[in-house]
Amino acid sequence: MASGNLRKVFAALALLAVAAACAWWLKPSRAIIRNVLLISIDTCRADHLSCYGYKDATTPNIDALAQSGILFENAISPVPLTLPAHSSMLTGTLPPYHGVHGNTGYRLDDSIACLPETLGVAGFATAAAVGAFVLDSRFGLEQGFEAYDDTFEDTLAGNLIVQRRGGETTDRALEWIERNKDERFFYFLHYYDPHHNYEAPEPFASRFASHPYAGEIAYTDDCIGRVIRKLKELDLYESTLIIVVGDHGEMLGEHGEHDHGYFIYQGAVRIPLIFRLPGGETPMRIPSLVGLVDIVPTVCSLLDVAPPPEVHGRDLSVYWKQGDARQPDRTMYCESFYPTSYGANPLVGVVSDRFKFIRTTRPELYDLVEDAAESDNLVPTEPGRAKTLSDELDAILERTLRDDSQQSKVAPDQDDVQRLQSLGYTGGHSFNDTFDFDPDKEDPKDNLGFHLLTQKVNLFLNAKDFDRARIHAAEMIRQKPDHVSGHKKMAIGLAEVEDYAQAIQFADKAARLDPGDALNFAFLGRLYDTVGETDRAIESYRQSLAIDPDNAAAHHELGRIHMIRKEFARAAECFRNVVRIQPDASRALSDLGNACRAQGKLDEAISHYERSLAIDPTAAFVHYNLGTALTATGRPETAISHFRLAIRHAPGHTGSYQNLVWLLATDTDAPFHDPAEAVRLAQKAIERTNHRGYELAALLAIAHAAAGDFPNAVEAAERAIAIAQQANDPAPLPGLKAKLELFKARKPYIPGPR
Numbered sequence: 001m002a003s004g005n006l007r008k009v010f011a012a013l014a015l016l017a018v019a020a021a022c023a024w025w026l027k028p029s030r031a032i033i034r035n036v037l038l039i040s041i042d043t044c045r046a047d048h049l050s051c052y053g054y055k056d057a058t059t060p061n062i063d064a065l066a067q068s069g070i071l072f073e074n075a076i077s078p079v080p081l082t083l084p085a086h087s088s089m090l091t092g093t094l095p096p097y098h099g100v101h102g103n104t105g106y107r108l109d110d111s112i113a114c115l116p117e118t119l120g121v122a123g124f125a126t127a128a129a130v131g132a133f134v135l136d137s138r139f140g141l142e143q144g145f146e147a148y149d150d151t152f153e154d155t156l157a158g159n160l161i162v163q164r165r166g167g168e169t170t171d172r173a174l175e176w177i178e179r180n181k182d183e184r185f186f187y188f189l190h191y192y193d194p195h196h197n198y199e200a201p202e203p204f205a206s207r208f209a210s211h212p213y214a215g216e217i218a219y220t221d222d223c224i225g226r227v228i229r230k231l232k233e234l235d236l237y238e239s240t241l242i243i244v245v246g247d248h249g250e251m252l253g254e255h256g257e258h259d260h261g262y263f264i265y266q267g268a269v270r271i272p273l274i275f276r277l278p279g280g281e282t283p284m285r286i287p288s289l290v291g292l293v294d295i296v297p298t299v300c301s302l303l304d305v306a307p308p309p310e311v312h313g314r315d316l317s318v319y320w321k322q323g324d325a326r327q328p329d330r331t332m333y334c335e336s337f338y339p340t341s342y343g344a345n346p347l348v349g350v351v352s353d354r355f356k357f358i359r360t361t362r363p364e365l366y367d368l369v370e371d372a373a374e375s376d377n378l379v380p381t382e383p384g385r386a387k388t389l390s391d392e393l394d395a396i397l398e399r400t401l402r403d404d405s406q407q408s409k410v411a412p413d414q415d416d417v418q419r420l421q422s423l424g425y426t427g428g429h430s431f432n433d434t435f436d437f438d439p440d441k442e443d444p445k446d447n448l449g450f451h452l453l454t455q456k457v458n459l460f461l462n463a464k465d466f467d468r469a470r471i472h473a474a475e476m477i478r479q480k481p482d483h484v485s486g487h488k489k490m491a492i493g494l495a496e497v498e499d500y501a502q503a504i505q506f507a508d509k510a511a512r513l514d515p516g517d518a519l520n521f522a523f524l525g526r527l528y529d530t531v532g533e534t535d536r537a538i539e540s541y542r543q544s545l546a547i548d549p550d551n552a553a554a555h556h557e558l559g560r561i562h563m564i565r566k567e568f569a570r571a572a573e574c575f576r577n578v579v580r581i582q583p584d585a586s587r588a589l590s591d592l593g594n595a596c597r598a599q600g601k602l603d604e605a606i607s608h609y610e611r612s613l614a615i616d617p618t619a620a621f622v623h624y625n626l627g628t629a630l631t632a633t634g635r636p637e638t639a640i641s642h643f644r645l646a647i648r649h650a651p652g653h654t655g656s657y658q659n660l661v662w663l664l665a666t667d668t669d670a671p672f673h674d675p676a677e678a679v680r681l682a683q684k685a686i687e688r689t690n691h692r693g694y695e696l697a698a699l700l701a702i703a704h705a706a707a708g709d710f711p712n713a714v715e716a717a718e719r720a721i722a723i724a725q726q727a728n729d730p731a732p733l734p735g736l737k738a739k740l741e742l743f744k745a746r747k748p749y750i751p752g753p754r
Contacts, residue, residue: 003217032276033302034239036119036186037227038295040089041220042082042131043194044246046075046272048217056208058218061225062244062274069242069276070284070320076291076332076351077248079262080268082134085106085247086141087293087408090114090188090298093310094333096401099408100140101337103435109407110141113308115296117144122305129191130171133162140408145188147176165201166191166223174230176655179517181234187229189221194250196259238278241302243295246271254373256448261457263444264334264347264358265374275316277302281692283349287321289353312400329353331392333400339444340432342451343483347444348435350393357389361443365389401435409433424678430517450479457489461496484514491523511543518548525557533623534561552581556588559595569596586615590622597625602633620650627659636663637672654696657685661699665706666751675707694723698736705748713743 046052049059051066052073071279077085077624084100087108091098092115100106108114116126127147135141142148152164170290173189193200198212200219204753208215224244231237231556251267260268273290275298293313301315314330329352333751336347339360349358356374365378365386379386443639453476460469470493476486487510503525511520525540541558545551559574572595578588593608613619627642640663646656663670665678682700689696701716717740724732739749 031238033241033278034184035236036124036241036299036303037231037243038089038115038186038188039085039224039227039242039244039298040188040190041194041217041244041246041272042190042192043196043248043250044217044220044272045249045252045267046073046246046270048214049221049272051274051749052272052404054214056211056214058208058214059221061221061228062272065184065228065242065276066274067283068280069274070280070286070316072286072288072290072316074289074353075245075271075273076289076334077246077269077271078292078332078334080248080336081338082132082247082264083139083141086135086190087112089114089245089247089292089295091139092293092308092313094293094312094396094400095335096333096397096435097310097312099402099404099433100515101335102431103134105430106139106408107410108143110143110144111404111407113310114141114143115299115308116188118296118300118305118308119186119303120144120146122303123184125180125185126187127176127180127185127451128188128190129169129176130188130190131164131166131169132190132195132633134192149176163192163195166193167201170223170226173227176232177227177236177462178234181236191223193217193220193223196250213250240278241299242276243299244272244274244276244296245292247292248275256452258452262336262338262448262451264336264349266356266368267370269334269351284320286316288319289330289332289351291315328750331389331395331396333396336444337433338451339430339442339447341430342442342447342480342485344442344444344447345437346432346435348393348397350389350396352389352392353388355385357386357393359390359393359437360445361439361441362445374740380498397435399531408416450476450483453479454485455487457493461489461492464496464515466493466496469496482513484510484517484520487513488520488523491527495527500527503527504531511540516547518544518551518554520544521547522551522557525554529557529561534565537561540643550581552578552585552588553598555581556585559588561715563591563595563598563697566598571595572599584615586612586619586622589615590619590625593622593625593629597629603631605629606633617645618649618655620646620653623649624653624656624659627656631659631663636667636670646695652688654685654689654693657688658695658699661685661703665699665703666749668706668750675703678703679707679709694720694727694729694732694736697723698732698739701739701743702749705743708748710743710746714740717743 037210048054049062050057051059051063051071078088079085081103083103083106084095087098087100088094091112093112094099098740100108120126126145128145129149137148137150169189169191169600173187175675194216196212198216200212200215204215204219208218222231228237231240248260249268249270250260251263254267255263255265257263271292293311294316297307297311297313298316301317331350331352333460334349334351340346344361347358347360349356354367354369356366356368360753363379363386365382366374367378453472457469457472457476460472470490473486473490473493476489480486480742487506491503491510492508494506507524507527511524514520521540521544525537525544528537538558538561538590541554544554555574555577559571562571562574568640572592575592575595578585580593589608589612593605593612596608597605606626606629609622609629611624623642627639630639630642640660643656643660648655661682664672664674667673679700682696682703686696686700697716697720701713701720704713717736721733721736721740724736742749
């Protein structure tokens with residue numbers, strides 16, 4: 001009996017010991033994770049957050065999350081560019097696998113599984129709000145999101161819709177969260193504010209006047225504070241897993257680079273990463289090396305959801321579940337293919353807990369503990385270590401390089417390139433991302449000056465300082481006369497000041513230097529079209545399409561030229577190609593309708609107009625064109641409804657007023673015949689156009705006569721005649737004078753068959 005009691009005592013003590021051991025790691029996760037909020041801060045260096053040791057209090061709200069969460073001190077982004085970094089963040093895969101290596105010319109392929117797709121299947125409502133065009137849905141990151149907010153109201157880059165402040169992004173997020181507070185949700189919130197030009201609003205601009213980059217981070221933290229307060233207000237804070245992460249860093253002048261994208265030194269790839277679990281109270285700082293690709297498997301593990309089939313990251317929850325801040329050493333991959341756009345080798349490397357190896361023409365090895373500035377290249381003195389890490393890099397590439405990764409490569413649209421350049425990305429020339437290494441190619445370190453010069457030209461172009469843009473473009477050509485970039489930038493600068501003859505010369509040179517780039521020929525086609533050389537414009541667009549048959553913009557421009565030349569069948573073929581490539585291209589469907597109507601194919605035109613309006617029901621000009629086609633096919637009553645819709649969506653749409661007045665006033669046998677309404681509409685249209693043009697005055701006269709008000713009909717007809725005479729337009733005078741005589745005889749105007 002005594003021994004039995006003793007066993008019970010020992011068993012109880014054992015259970016208490018196990019409970020004590022488990023209590024620590026169970027405590028942060030004792031509450032069920034109902035929601036997940038993933039907050040990405042674009043261009044965010046870890047060392048500029050106060051919880052990572054920054055000298056000023058930049059991030060009190062993020063600090064509060066870290067004080068009751070898990071902070072990873074050594075997190076690495078695989079690439080210092082927004083689109084590829086977020087592709088890794090949301091898929092858990094490295095760039096060699098998902099195939100997105102830059103912001104221009106890439107779209108995350110639909111075959112790559114994304115976290116929101118996985119969580120959507122698990123029953124989560126999924127939504128996102130992004131802060132810049134670089135993450136626009138057209139680039140593939142919208143996969144799995146039921147709502148993806150990439151439409152901006154208050155934009156920050158001239159008249160290009162490219163970026164919005166964090167305040168607007170926060171507003172959109174809070175609206176969605178409040179509407180969906182009763183759902184189990186995954187929300188992705190992207191802030192772009194720390195990106196160059198570092199122009200934070202007040203009071204952050206004044207508080208951080210000496211370091212505006214830190215001011216942008218402080219402003220972003222303030223926005224995050226609003227989100228946290230809303231979660232608490234809605235009683236969601238203690239049931240939401242909150243992750244704060246940077247997509248990549250910012251060089252801030254280190255190694256000569258002012259922003260990011262070119263080099264893969266720590267300033268560009270070391271990022272903040274913080275997990276705050278529901279109920280978390282005991283903070284933990286993890287010194288071990290982790291990566292952006294670890295977010296997906298960690299979230300899936302915490303939710304007990306199977307991760308996507310291909311994931312290159314690790315489940316980080318083992319750190320706090322096991323109560324061990326250190327795990328076995330690992331190496332993290334990083335890359336930059338930016339230098340390949342200038343003909344240099346890429347930068348491809350690995351980071352370990354202590355060392356970094358970079359493979360390029362002159363390879364680099366740094367001891368990150370003893371040489372945080374990465375200024376002492378150890379390759380000459382430690383070739384063995386360099387070889388070991390080089391082998392690690394090869395092993396990572398062998399495991400992750402996907403045979404069909406090129407599926408994520410697409411031909412960029414010229415407008416997309418322009419928007420990305422306005423965000424500071426040099427863009428416009430493609431990367432050589434084949435992972436081929438040529439020891440005879442230039443080292444990226446030797447090409448930095450040309451890269452900075454290219455950025456400077458973009459800044460001047462965006463600022464519309466075209467004189468200085470051309471001066472620096474000329475220097476680009478002097479330094480690299482056989483490189484396409486300088487010639488292309490010069491052509492753009494010349495076109496902006498309407499010196500099209502010279503612009504064509506430089507654009508033609510760019511096309512000859514890089515004949516495999518469809519955009520070069522498309523730009524040349526646009527220039528030829530501008531000066532009226534449509535034969536050459538057509539030839540250039542066809543050359544562009546021979547390289548990239550799926551360039552919808554080039555098909556559209558070619559179709560527009562054929563329409564102007566009244567080559568309607570060819571125009572229709574072009575617009576059909578646009579619709580084939582982009583089935584939801586409402587403007588192309590409308591233009592296809594116009595091309596069919598011009599050929600007399602009215603029923604087909606009506607079908608295309610209706611499809612266009614199904615996509616964009618607010619397009620006034622499409623309602624007008626549909627109404628015109630319906631009138632021509634003997635369906636005036638339906639046509640009237642579309643003319644009214646056109647006016648509703650565009651109150652100044654004169655053509656719709658004219659057609660409405662005509663139908664209401666002249667179709668005397670129709671049930672919709674309403675001369676009084678015709679008079680009202682004609683007067684309203686005249687007020688909106690400030691009495692310009694004889695046509696509305698003539699229609700007002702017809703409406704008055706139809707209503708039996710012949711004195712006002714005579715007055716309006718005389719006004720129409722006077723307007724035509726003042727405009728020196730004799731063509732309408734005979735018809736107007738005939739109507740005047742009719743009205744003087746107190747007879748309405750009854751048209752013949754139309």
